[in-house]
Every structure is written in C-alpha cells, then in structure tokens.
Amino acid sequence: MASSSSLLFEEQFLCSICLDVFTEPVAILCGHNFCKACIRKYWDTTDLCQCPMCKKSFDRRPDLFVNTFISEMAAQFRKSIQVKATSSSDHCPTEPGEVACDVCTGTKHKALKSCLVCLASYCETHLEPHQIAPALKKHKLIEPVENLEDRMCKEHDKLLELFCRTDQTCVCVLCMKTDHKTHYTVPLKEEYGKKKAQLGKTGAQVQQMIQKQLQKVKDIKHSVALSKRDTEREIADSMQFFTALVHSIERSQADFIEVVEEKQKAAERKAAGLIKELEQEITELQRRNTELEQLTHTEDHLHLLQSSPSLCSLPPTKDWSKISVHSGQGVGTLRRAVSQLEEALWSEVKKLCDAELKRIQQYSVDVTLDADTANVHLILSKDRKQVRQSNTPNNHHDNPNRFSKCSSVLGNEGFSSGRFYYEVQVKGDSWDIGVAGESSNRKGDIILSPLDLYWSVVLRNGNEYKANDDSVVQLFLREKPQKVGVFVDYEEGQVSFYDVKNRSHIYSFTGCTFTEKLYPYFSPYFSNRGKNSVPLIICPVEYTD
Missing domain, CATH: 3.30.40.10 (Zinc/RING finger domain, C3HC4 (zinc finger))
Incomplete structure (x- = not known):
C-alpha cells in the first residue's frame, strides 16, 4: 500500500x-x-x-x-x-x-x-x-x-433510499413527493430492520419445520425398520408353520402308505394261506380222480363192488363260495387319513391364530356405547358396556345420529388412524358386530355392506353365521363363539373377527379404503318375543401368556 x-x-x-x-x-x-x-x-x-x-x-x-x-x-x-x-x-x-x-x-x-x-x-x-x-x-x-x-429510481434517477409500506416497494425522495405523497414511507434501514426481524422469525419457523420434517423422516425410517423386523419375524413364523405343515402332510402320507401297504401284505398273507389250503384239497381231489378212473377201467367185478362204496362219495372240502380276498383297501381309508391331517392342520392353525391374537390384543381400546345413537328399543347399562333389547320403546329425544328403525348402537369413541381392538361377549341367538363409518346411514332400513360403510359379522337363528361383505359370505364355524374380538388396521384397510375362546379366526375384510372415522357397531337384533333378550357385553381384554 x-x-x-x-x-x-x-x-x-x-x-x-x-x-x-x-x-x-x-x-x-x-x-x-x-x-x-x-x-x-x-x-x-x-x-x-x-x-x-x-x-x-x-x-x-x-x-x-x-x-x-x-x-x-x-x-x-x-x-x-x-x-x-x-x-x-x-x-x-x-x-x-x-x-x-x-x-x-x-x-x-x-x-x-x-x-x-x-x-x-x-x-x-x-x-x-x-x-x-x-x-x-x-x-x-x-x-x-x-x-x-x-x-436507482428508473423514473427520477435517484437512489432508492425509502420504502413505501403502502405499495410494498422501494422509492426515492422524489417518488415520496409525487406518486407516493400520501403513502406510508419509511427509510430503508427501518424497513430493513423490520423485514430482517420477520425473516429471522420466518427462519426460526422454517428451522422448526425442518426439524419437524427431519423427525418425520426419522419416524418413517424407524417405522420401516420396525416393519422390516416384523416382516422378518412373520417370515420366520411362516417358515416354521409351513415346515410343520409340510412335515404333517409328509407324516400323514407316510402313515397312509404304511397302512395301505400293511393291508396289502395282510391280504397277500391271507391269500397265500387260502391258496395253500386249496392246493391241498386239489391234490386230494386229483388223487380220488385217479382212483376213480382206475376203478372204472377194471374188469374185476368183485373189486369194483368192494371199492365203489368208499369211492362213490365225494371227498370232504371247504365251502369256498363265501370266501374271498378284497382287492380294494376298504372304504374311507384315505378319508380317515385326510381327516387326521385336517385335525393336525387345525391344531397348527389354532397355534398360529393364538399368536396372532396375542399380537393384536396389545391394541385394545376402552369402548363405551353412545346413547345418542341407540335405537329406542335398546337398553344400555349405566356403565355403557352392555346393550339388550326391550319390547317397549324408551323415551329418548330425537337425535340425527340415532338409529331410527334398526336395533343398533355405535361406540362413543371414533378412530381415524392406527389400529384398535375390542372384545364382545355374544351369547344370544342373533346379533351384529363390526364397525361403521361416521357418515353411514342410520335412518330407516340400513344395509350392512362396505358400500354403505358397514363392515360386520352377524348371527341369525342361533347357527347361521354370515359376513356382510360386498356380497354375503356364509361362514361355517367349528364351534359357536362365546366372545368375539374385533380388530381394525385403519391404514392397512383391514377389519378382522376372532373367536377369542377357541383362538380361531372368523373372517377378515381386506383391501378396504377408509376415509373417515370408524365407530364400533353393535346390534343385539330384534327380540323374538323376548327370546333374544341376552345382552351384548363389551368385555375387558384378558391378555394371555
């Protein structure tokens, strides 16, 4: 310098x-x-x-x-x-x-x-x-x-040193005396301080948003990791299940072949004994036939007459008309083997369902009944955990959410995300259980169908079980359920029903698309002159080890 x-x-x-x-x-x-x-x-x-x-x-x-x-x-x-x-x-x-x-x-x-x-x-x-x-x-x-x-101001060729807050633009001193004369103008430095403070505030908010989004990314990655872990565990469980299934089938097949082959060997041993006995009789008959032929050719009158009494009668033989060796293996051999396999498979399925129930029971929620939705012929308990039929209507006030004709009631709690599970005691001869959409129809006759925002399983006449899917599906249950578990996975679009006592799966609605709140749905169905007065009871979930 x-x-x-x-x-x-x-x-x-x-x-x-x-x-x-x-x-x-x-x-x-x-x-x-x-x-x-x-x-x-x-x-x-x-x-x-x-x-x-x-x-x-x-x-x-x-x-x-x-x-x-x-x-x-x-x-x-x-x-x-x-x-x-x-x-x-x-x-x-x-x-x-x-x-x-x-x-x-x-x-x-x-x-x-x-x-x-x-x-x-x-x-x-x-x-x-x-x-x-x-x-x-x-x-x-x-x-x-x-x-x-x-x-520089394009109009006055002056330095832009003022800010017009009215028009939100930079102006020069001459602009303030002409077009912006009545406007609220401040020095650039003052507006700079204000804008800088706003930018600082916005920057802080952006940082918060970034942190929030980063946390969301972290949560999603964590969810993916959990999902991967669950997938690996499910694959391992499925491998164990299918391995046991294959072993059961192979064992049943081996047992069936062993039984069939043993029957064949027994038939062969029996046939061999019969053949031996028949051959002995044939030998005796051939010997008698030779003696008869020799006697018929003799010229000795005395010898023929003395020998004929013993030779004219037939030698003793066994009655073979009712004796046979079956060529088949007997009726029902394969059926019995398949039935045994079915029982073995059912045992494995119950184990699988039991493990599934244990996993979904962790999503249990406290469900109570919503009195504002209950039909006038329903009686709710004080704790809102039970509902039963009444032959006389109650004096309920009118409510747009109330079922006007069908004997139904919804849960008080709605769910619009995640998973939830609850259990209901069902000992009556007719009932409906499931979930309903928030905007589902509750006036007049209703149709229990996913198209009408109802996903339910029903019992009629004590033994007719149905799933009200897009079309009615008949259900064939091995045992009558005493307690039904309902599980909903909102994001997965799944509604599943389980027999809690027997640890078995009843039915699942899959591939559903939920866009609004879902509410637990109950109906003890209309009483048949008092014959269906058994209440539906929402039960606390009892966790099993």
Whole structure:
C-alpha cells in the first residue's frame, strides 16, 4: 500500500463524484474540483445548485472552465495509477461469477466492495480513496454486487433510499413527493430492520419445520425398520408353520402308505394261506380222480363192488363260495387319513391364530356405547358396556345420529388412524358386530355392506353365521363363539373377527379404503318375543401368556 503522503497526493487528483482520476477538471466557486461531466450530471439530477462536498448553494449555475494545470497533472497521475494497478492486481483477475471493478480499464479485476452512494464496485487499488478520503469514508460500502443501477429510481434517477409500506416497494425522495405523497414511507434501514426481524422469525419457523420434517423422516425410517423386523419375524413364523405343515402332510402320507401297504401284505398273507389250503384239497381231489378212473377201467367185478362204496362219495372240502380276498383297501381309508391331517392342520392353525391374537390384543381400546345413537328399543347399562333389547320403546329425544328403525348402537369413541381392538361377549341367538363409518346411514332400513360403510359379522337363528361383505359370505364355524374380538388396521384397510375362546379366526375384510372415522357397531337384533333378550357385553381384554 502507498504511504500516507502519496495517498494524500492521490486524493487530490480524484473526483469525489466518480471517484476516478479527474477528466476535464473544473473548479466551482467554493473551491472544490470535479470532473466537468460529473458536476453537470449531478446538477441535472437535483433541484438545487449546490456543491456535492460542502453543500454550499449557488443562485445559478456558475460557468465551468477546465483547469489545464490540474488536467495535466491528472493525466500523469492516471498513467502512474494504471502502472500500479497492473503491477498490484495482476494476481486477481475477475473469475466467472465474480463482480468486476467498474474503474479498471483493460483487464477487469475482482471487486472487493460496492459503494451504494457512488453506485460502483471497486477493486483493491480503486477502493483506496474510500478508505482514506474523509468524505468518501462516509459512503456505504457493501459486499460486491452487480447491477447497482437497479438501486436507482428508473423514473427520477435517484437512489432508492425509502420504502413505501403502502405499495410494498422501494422509492426515492422524489417518488415520496409525487406518486407516493400520501403513502406510508419509511427509510430503508427501518424497513430493513423490520423485514430482517420477520425473516429471522420466518427462519426460526422454517428451522422448526425442518426439524419437524427431519423427525418425520426419522419416524418413517424407524417405522420401516420396525416393519422390516416384523416382516422378518412373520417370515420366520411362516417358515416354521409351513415346515410343520409340510412335515404333517409328509407324516400323514407316510402313515397312509404304511397302512395301505400293511393291508396289502395282510391280504397277500391271507391269500397265500387260502391258496395253500386249496392246493391241498386239489391234490386230494386229483388223487380220488385217479382212483376213480382206475376203478372204472377194471374188469374185476368183485373189486369194483368192494371199492365203489368208499369211492362213490365225494371227498370232504371247504365251502369256498363265501370266501374271498378284497382287492380294494376298504372304504374311507384315505378319508380317515385326510381327516387326521385336517385335525393336525387345525391344531397348527389354532397355534398360529393364538399368536396372532396375542399380537393384536396389545391394541385394545376402552369402548363405551353412545346413547345418542341407540335405537329406542335398546337398553344400555349405566356403565355403557352392555346393550339388550326391550319390547317397549324408551323415551329418548330425537337425535340425527340415532338409529331410527334398526336395533343398533355405535361406540362413543371414533378412530381415524392406527389400529384398535375390542372384545364382545355374544351369547344370544342373533346379533351384529363390526364397525361403521361416521357418515353411514342410520335412518330407516340400513344395509350392512362396505358400500354403505358397514363392515360386520352377524348371527341369525342361533347357527347361521354370515359376513356382510360386498356380497354375503356364509361362514361355517367349528364351534359357536362365546366372545368375539374385533380388530381394525385403519391404514392397512383391514377389519378382522376372532373367536377369542377357541383362538380361531372368523373372517377378515381386506383391501378396504377408509376415509373417515370408524365407530364400533353393535346390534343385539330384534327380540323374538323376548327370546333374544341376552345382552351384548363389551368385555375387558384378558391378555394371555
């Protein structure tokens, strides 16, 4: 960097308006020097004729004459500046994307700062006047930016130094006196502080949103990990189940083959004994036949008469008309083997269902009945855990959510996500159990179907079980359920029913699409002259080890 004396010398040859070496320097009445073009342009943009440096006003524009002495000195100084700039700044030419110095001629060098007053950007060399000249030190320097002309008012060619809050735009001092005269305007610095505070607040909110989204990503990854673990466990369980199933089938097949083959061997042993006995009788008959033939050819009258009594009678033989060897294996041999296999498979299925029930029971929820939805012929217990039929209607007030005709009631709690499970004691001869959508029809006759937002299993006449899917599905249960478990997986679109006591699966609705809250659904069905007065009872879930 130059010494302080040389810097002072350099300052004397710089125009305080363009901050470059004088071009056609002129002196005005107050004694300050400027480029002839710079001072004229300055006066053209203001209503007052004053000095940019000391702000002294003049009644009229003074005549301007070029100072030849200063002009010659400035020309020599410009040459020395160019040599200095070349020697000191060759190492940092402008790279793509960087702001170039507005003063450099020839090779443009990288700007270090931009001046909001001069509307120009300066490299290290041309920035020196702003660092030493008292008047220039007051200028606002910022990190280098391009298009500084955008900071000037297009209409008045004045610096945009005000902000109109009415129109939410930057304006100059002349805009405030014309188009924005009645508007609420503030200095840019004031609006900057306000906007910066708003941006800080918004930034904090964005950070919160980012953290929230990152946590969601973390939760999803955790869910995927849990899902993967559950999938691996389910695959392992299925492998164990199917391996046991294959072994059962192979064992049943081996047992069946062994029984059939043993029967065949027994038949062969029996046949061999019979054949041996028959061959012995055949040998005896052949011997008798030989004796008869010899006797019939004899000429000895006495010998024939003496021998004929013993030879004329048939030799004793066994009655073979009712004796046979069965060619088949007997009726029902395969059926009995398959029945045994079925029992073995059913035992494995029960084990599988038992494990499934243990997993879903962890999603048990506390369900109570909603009196505002109960049909007038239903009686609810005080704890809202039981519902039964009544032959006489109750004096319930009218409610748009109440079942008007069907003997039904909903649970008080609705579910719009996740999984939930509850159990109901069912000892009557007719009942409905399941879930219903929040907007399902409850007036007049209702249709228990997923199309009408009902997913249910029903019992009629003591032994007719049905699942009300898109079409009715007849269910054939091995035993009559005493307690039914209902499990719903909202996201998976599944509603499943279980016989809790027998640890068996009853039916599942799958591939459902739920878009609203689901409520537990109950109906003890209409009483048949008091024959169906057994209540439906919501039971606490009893966890099994």
